[in-house]
Amino acid sequence: MTTQNQTTLSIGVIGLGAMGKGMANSLRRAGHHVSVCDVRYEAAEAFAQEGGTAHKTPAALAQAADIIVSVVVNADQTEQVLFGANGAAAHMKAGSLFIMCSTVDPNWSVALEKRLNDMGLLYLDAPISGGAAKAASGQMTMMTSGQAAAYTKAGNALESMAAHVYKLGDRAGYGSKVKIINQLLAGVHIAAAAEAMALGLREGVAADALYEVITNSAGNSWMFENRMAHVLKGDYTPLSAVDIFVKDLGLVLDTARATKFPLPLSATAHQMFMQASTAGHGREDDSAVIKIFPGIELPQAH
Numbered sequence: 001m002t003t004q005n006q007t008t009l010s011i012g013v014i015g016l017g018a019m020g021k022g023m024a025n026s027l028r029r030a031g032h033h034v035s036v037c038d039v040r041y042e043a044a045e046a047f048a049q050e051g052g053t054a055h056k057t058p059a060a061l062a063q064a065a066d067i068i069v070s071v072v073v074n075a076d077q078t079e080q081v082l083f084g085a086n087g088a089a090a091h092m093k094a095g096s097l098f099i100m101c102s103t104v105d106p107n108w109s110v111a112l113e114k115r116l117n118d119m120g121l122l123y124l125d126a127p128i129s130g131g132a133a134k135a136a137s138g139q140m141t142m143m144t145s146g147q148a149a150a151y152t153k154a155g156n157a158l159e160s161m162a163a164h165v166y167k168l169g170d171r172a173g174y175g176s177k178v179k180i181i182n183q184l185l186a187g188v189h190i191a192a193a194a195e196a197m198a199l200g201l202r203e204g205v206a207a208d209a210l211y212e213v214i215t216n217s218a219g220n221s222w223m224f225e226n227r228m229a230h231v232l233k234g235d236y237t238p239l240s241a242v243d244i245f246v247k248d249l250g251l252v253l254d255t256a257r258a259t260k261f262p263l264p265l266s267a268t269a270h271q272m273f274m275q276a277s278t279a280g281h282g283r284e285d286d287s288a289v290i291k292i293f294p295g296i297e298l299p300q301a302h
Contacts, residue, residue, distance in 0.1 A: 127142070187252075242288055
């Protein structure tokens with residue numbers, strides 16, 4: 001049995017999607033003992049072939065790890081990971097740490113911290129941003145908050161996964177609040193980028209020329225540069241899907257509604273993603289929000 005220290009930790013990663021797989025690889029490169037679990041067991045097995053251990057259930061993984069990093073889609077999936085059939089929580093060792101990386105309602109995260117603390121477990125609210133490429137290279141951002149004991153338990157695990165680890169408060173909730181504010185901007189920027197490109201197409205401007213000019217002008221944004229490249233290629237393979245922003249902007253609006261805080265741009269962007277989803281584009285890349293605009297001819301895949 002390996003002694004836990006600041007350089008070598010026993011860490012389990014649940015969820016080997018675009019982000020989770022990269023994070024697990026980063027932890028392995030950093031020299032940690034990594035256990036993995038995914039609903040697609042073959043994904044866990046493929047990871048373990050290059051080092052690490054595959055487990056069929058969160059419960060089995062929990063018995064092997066002192067720290068669990070959960071990289072699933074939402075709060076419902078996190079509930080299943082922890083408290084569902086073969087869930088991790090009941091099998092985690094006293095004093096173990098659960099790191100929650102999903103985008104969730106901040107109030108739900110606050111409640112989860114108490115639930116786990118009451119079981120003798122530690123918790124970090126730690127949503128992530130940066131996309132699959134940055135997750136794979138260990139260059140992503142983590143927005144974290146939690147008790148001092150949780151950070152102590154984490155050791156250097158957070159820095160092994162992310163280039164930017166922000167500590168935003170001494171209890172859960174603040175990480176999730178900052179993440180949904182980030183999602184507010186991301187969703188509005190994508191919607192605005194799609195609207196601008198759609199207007200250009202409607203007015204007969206060459207799409208590639210418009211892209212070139214905007215990405216070298218003051219109107220550019222990271223989202224315009226990244227997502228409108230997908231539109232130019234006619235490639236709507238989902239890196240982040242339309243339905244993710246239906247969910248995330250919904251969380252933004254729910255949070256603001258609780259204190260009667262107006263968010264007119266967020267509300268409009270949310271309606272745009274809702275319209276795209278209802279039109280059948282929910283599982284396409286979020287740049288497919290451009291498909292809601294009438295009377296334009298979009299570039300085709302080539």
